Amino acid sequence: MADIATSIPSRRDGETRNWTLQIILALAIILTAAKPILPDFMVRLPEAWIPPTAEALDYFFNVIVIDTLRFNELTRWFAEGPLDFMLGFTANLLEGKHRWPFMEEPLPWSAIAAVAAVVGYYLGGWKMALLAGGTFLWTALMGQWSITMQTLSVLAVAAPMGFAIGLVAGIAAWKWKAFDNAIKPILAIMQTLPFYTYLLPAVIFFKVGPTAGAIATTIYATPPMILMTTIGLKKVSPEIVEAGKMSGASRWQMLTKVFIPSARTEILVGVNQVIMLCLAMVVLTAFIGMPGLGGKLLAMMNSFKLGRSLEIGITIVLVAIMLDQMSKKWVTKLPEHFEKGTPWYVRHKFSVLAVVSFVVFLVLAQFIDILQEVGRRQSLSVGREIDGVIKGFLALDLVQSITYGIRYVLNVWVLIPFRDMLLWIPTPAFILFVVAFAYAVGGKRPAIFAAAFFSLVAFSGWWDRSVITLYSVLAAVFLSMLFGIPLGIFASRSEKWSNRILLACDTAQTFPSFIYLLPAIMLFGITDTTVVLSIVIFTMVPLTRYTIEGLRNVPPEMTEAADMSGATRWQKLINVQMPIAMPTLAVGFNQAIMFAFFMVIIAAFIGTQDLGQELQRTLAGTDLGKNFVLGINVSLMALTFDLAIISWANRRKKALGL
Amino acid sequence: MKTKMILSAAALAVASATASWSAEDSSDPIVIPIHNWSSQIVMSHVVGQMFESMGNNVEFVTTDSQAVYESVRLGDVALELEVWEGAFGASFREALSKGGLHDAGDHNAVTREDWWYPMWTKDACPGLPSWEALNDCAHLFATAETGDKGLFLDGPVDWLKHGKERAEALGLNYVVKNAGSAAALWAHIGAAEADKKPILVFNWTPNFAEAVWPGEFVEFPEWEDGCDTDPSKGPNPDALYDCGNPADGYLKKAAWDGMKDKWPNAYEVLTKISFNNAQIAAMAKLVDIDEYEPEEAAEIWLEENEDVWKDWMPDGSS
Numbered sequence: 001m002a003d004i005a006t007s008i009p010s011r012r013d014g015e016t017r018n019w020t021l022q023i024i025l026a027l028a029i030i031l032t033a034a035k036p037i038l039p040d041f042m043v044r045l046p047e048a049w050i051p052p053t054a055e056a057l058d059y060f061f062n063v064i065v066i067d068t069l070r071f072n073e074l075t076r077w078f079a080e081g082p083l084d085f086m087l088g089f090t091a092n093l094l095e096g097k098h099r100w101p102f103m104e105e106p107l108p109w110s111a112i113a114a115v116a117a118v119v120g121y122y123l124g125g126w127k128m129a130l131l132a133g134g135t136f137l138w139t140a141l142m143g144q145w146s147i148t149m150q151t152l153s154v155l156a157v158a159a160p161m162g163f164a165i166g167l168v169a170g171i172a173a174w175k176w177k178a179f180d181n182a183i184k185p186i187l188a189i190m191q192t193l194p195f196y197t198y199l200l201p202a203v204i205f206f207k208v209g210p211t212a213g214a215i216a217t218t219i220y221a222t223p224p225m226i227l228m229t230t231i232g233l234k235k236v237s238p239e240i241v242e243a244g245k246m247s248g249a250s251r252w253q254m255l256t257k258v259f260i261p262s263a264r265t266e267i268l269v270g271v272n273q274v275i276m277l278c279l280a281m282v283v284l285t286a287f288i289g290m291p292g293l294g295g296k297l298l299a300m301m302n303s304f305k306l307g308r309s310l311e312i313g314i315t316i317v318l319v320a321i322m323l324d325q326m327s328k329k330w331v332t333k334l335p336e337h338f339e340k341g342t343p344w345y346v347r348h349k350f351s352v353l354a355v356v357s358f359v360v361f362l363v364l365a366q367f368i369d370i371l372q373e374v375g376r377r378q379s380l381s382v383g384r385e386i387d388g389v390i391k392g393f394l395a396l397d398l399v400q401s402i403t404y405g406i407r408y409v410l411n412v413w414v415l416i417p418f419r420d421m422l423l424w425i426p427t428p429a430f431i432l433f434v435v436a437f438a439y440a441v442g443g444k445r446p447a448i449f450a451a452a453f454f455s456l457v458a459f460s461g462w463w464d465r466s467v468i469t470l471y472s473v474l475a476a477v478f479l480s481m482l483f484g485i486p487l488g489i490f491a492s493r494s495e496k497w498s499n500r501i502l503l504a505c506d507t508a509q510t511f512p513s514f515i516y517l518l519p520a521i522m523l524f525g526i527t528d529t530t531v532v533l534s535i536v537i538f539t540m541v542p543l544t545r546y547t548i549e550g551l552r553n554v555p556p557e558m559t560e561a562a563d564m565s566g567a568t569r570w571q572k573l574i575n576v577q578m579p580i581a582m583p584t585l586a587v588g589f590n591q592a593i594m595f596a597f598f599m600v601i602i603a604a605f606i607g608t609q610d611l612g613q614e615l616q617r618t619l620a621g622t623d624l625g626k627n628f629v630l631g632i633n634v635s636l637m638a639l640t641f642d643l644a645i646i647s648w649a650n651r652r653k654k655a656l657g658l
Numbered sequence: 659m660k661t662k663m664i665l666s667a668a669a670l671a672v673a674s675a676t677a678s679w680s681a682e683d684s685s686d687p688i689v690i691p692i693h694n695w696s697s698q699i700v701m702s703h704v705v706g707q708m709f710e711s712m713g714n715n716v717e718f719v720t721t722d723s724q725a726v727y728e729s730v731r732l733g734d735v736a737l738e739l740e741v742w743e744g745a746f747g748a749s750f751r752e753a754l755s756k757g758g759l760h761d762a763g764d765h766n767a768v769t770r771e772d773w774w775y776p777m778w779t780k781d782a783c784p785g786l787p788s789w790e791a792l793n794d795c796a797h798l799f800a801t802a803e804t805g806d807k808g809l810f811l812d813g814p815v816d817w818l819k820h821g822k823e824r825a826e827a828l829g830l831n832y833v834v835k836n837a838g839s840a841a842a843l844w845a846h847i848g849a850a851e852a853d854k855k856p857i858l859v860f861n862w863t864p865n866f867a868e869a870v871w872p873g874e875f876v877e878f879p880e881w882e883d884g885c886d887t888d889p890s891k892g893p894n895p896d897a898l899y900d901c902g903n904p905a906d907g908y909l910k911k912a913a914w915d916g917m918k919d920k921w922p923n924a925y926e927v928l929t930k931i932s933f934n935n936a937q938i939a940a941m942a943k944l945v946d947i948d949e950y951e952p953e954e955a956a957e958i959w960l961e962e963n964e965d966v967w968k969d970w971m972p973d974g975s976s
Binding site: 097098143203207208209210286287288289290291295298299301302303304383384391394395400404407408411412416517518519521522523525526527603604605606607608613616617619620621622 | 687689691694695696699715717718719720721722723724725726728729734735749801802803811814815816835836837838839840841842844845846848849851852853866870945946949951
């Protein structure tokens, strides 16, 4: 079975491939071995050769975009006018900020929780009602209501903006091929660009605070919406289109009455993605003055309150899981149809119920203060107790000796030598190694891109830092394969464990990674081990998830055939299940690398010497050019891997006839 | 929700009628920046609540503590209450030279930032706080990665603390590593706390950490002007940064140039405000130790210290 894949493409092709690969590798090795006698410019590009990209970009932004085009006046107008108005409106309703419509008190938490429970019940029965109502109840009882509402008041503006922009751009990309072609590479770069690169321009053009936070969130969350809209519209079947045309629909009617409803599922999946990405930005935008959960979390971490940051983390996870589940239920929920003559309050029974419970709690809150607001003193927060537990655990001798062992072995024997080795390799040889990898995995096209992209990185002048970034990524992805794939294989054996582990994956993915950085530092010190292990927590998620999905989707005929031919469990896994699951696993592997590039930037919070550290520095200033160059470096490296692995997965899928 | 709505303009009209000063403050919100350490957050709320009691409209925005000077300069935020000489002096001076903001007076407080150790370290290395004891104790501060050398954990690189240069200039047998954030410094101290492991980190005062982990600054050769620009200053004639940081740095307030005209009364109050070290520490304690929310902490502080802040307020306003 595994032979199928190796026999493609044709044998002769395979031979030339091998030849080319061997030549590239040989060159790389010779260059590396010859390092001592290489002229300096072959080891690292001399400073003088590095074009002043950052300065040119600075000139572009400062002189052309800002001084000449006065683009910032437009964005500032937007930030201070309509955007500020919308943010002020939601903020007044939810948390009582002094803005139009000048409600004196924000909406009581009990009324919002009640409405959420009703909506949850409508979408997914009691379970959803409990999740939705429970999330808000938890938030209120923990004394986090007002900060959660600050976050939600910004998201309530950012998510619809992302949805609207994504929908329009998606439709445009579907209508005009040229637009589609133009936007595709931009979207690919946007999805790999580190978030710090969104933050600085957001501040410069849209003013520090919730306005910049909302814009950065929107930009970050929009790309999947565009892609999903285009995919959905392309899939609309010609019969439906015919039917629409025959009934004489105008072009506008075709779009709104035929295409968009038919693409409903994909568009709603896009909505789900927008919501999830918005929540991922909650903590990150706190760096540029977004109020709410993220800002509070950073403040708590800066005063070393582990327990309370953990509680905020739980709130973020709960809100994320609630919105995720509700929007997914919405995707599968089909529109209900009623018989003619059904009275309106039956047709709209859930809306009526929602309004009634809202009003009831609104009125009750006038008389019962606790339904309006739970004060900090009344809340159930146990931050200090959790602090004690965490610190007690970390101080256990057993824990300390184990972590010291791990730290010593990983740092001194594995990570630091590996890093030094990568840094030792001369730049051209390094590029050739990467090209060889891309060629072996993905073929010619990815190899050409790899050569171009890594050369650009070399000419950016940030080579060493880029290599250190790549080193953390590679080390982390390797380690997470060691743990994540076996975990996925284990979980895939039973339905029960699959679901449990998948839930753990969801939680790990939405849990703000900043929170475990502090305990990680306490365990492993400010070292490479801490950096790599905190990336591993994040990158294990897609590896485990896609291993489970790949293995569980192996057609049962295949496994039965293996069973009948008397294969052992191990043989079945290695020879039947794994090869078929490989393309899915590759997608997981690719995502793991993308996640690692994302997380390595966050790890700058621990203390690194990579691109993330420099990026974090730029946030404190106005160096748009440098910020952009650093961000693009990360993006270029990530895209190199993305192109190679996806091309491999696609070929493999074709070969397997999937 | 109480259904009664109030119009800010009406409220302001009433409030400013009671103020005895001639000019009136604009009804636009005074935007006060807050950062990620407690004393600054509480102080901002204290001042914000003082402004509110004068009938002003106040809003808070969380910003980066270095980038804030650009925001003050542009008028995006109206003022900054804690300008630390050591940490933000450079950003402040740069913004000052570009124009748009100005110095609104000093607090009656000194700031200091330097190499620091928690008290338990002294048991292991009794020669401290003199810097000359550092080399003898280097092995105590060693970690798995540093070999025989000691580890000094410096602040994030963007704080520009020149720990490496100082270690070299004074011939210290130490590896200097940069933490990625203030939180990483605390985690490092927190991890050492259980075993009372000797550590050396960058720290500053006033700061909540003093209350959580009592400690001392290392006494380096005293700061001389020019120690960072002139090699001949300090004990090592060939090196820069061979002195400790100034032990009595200023703590300033900064204001946007437009604030004076837009909110003259609030501006007047701002220039009079001056907190001392004890008051700042008390503000931080309310949040860091007593676990109040910053807004509540500010209310409590204002209640307990009426005699302090009433003098700064315009006559006739409550």
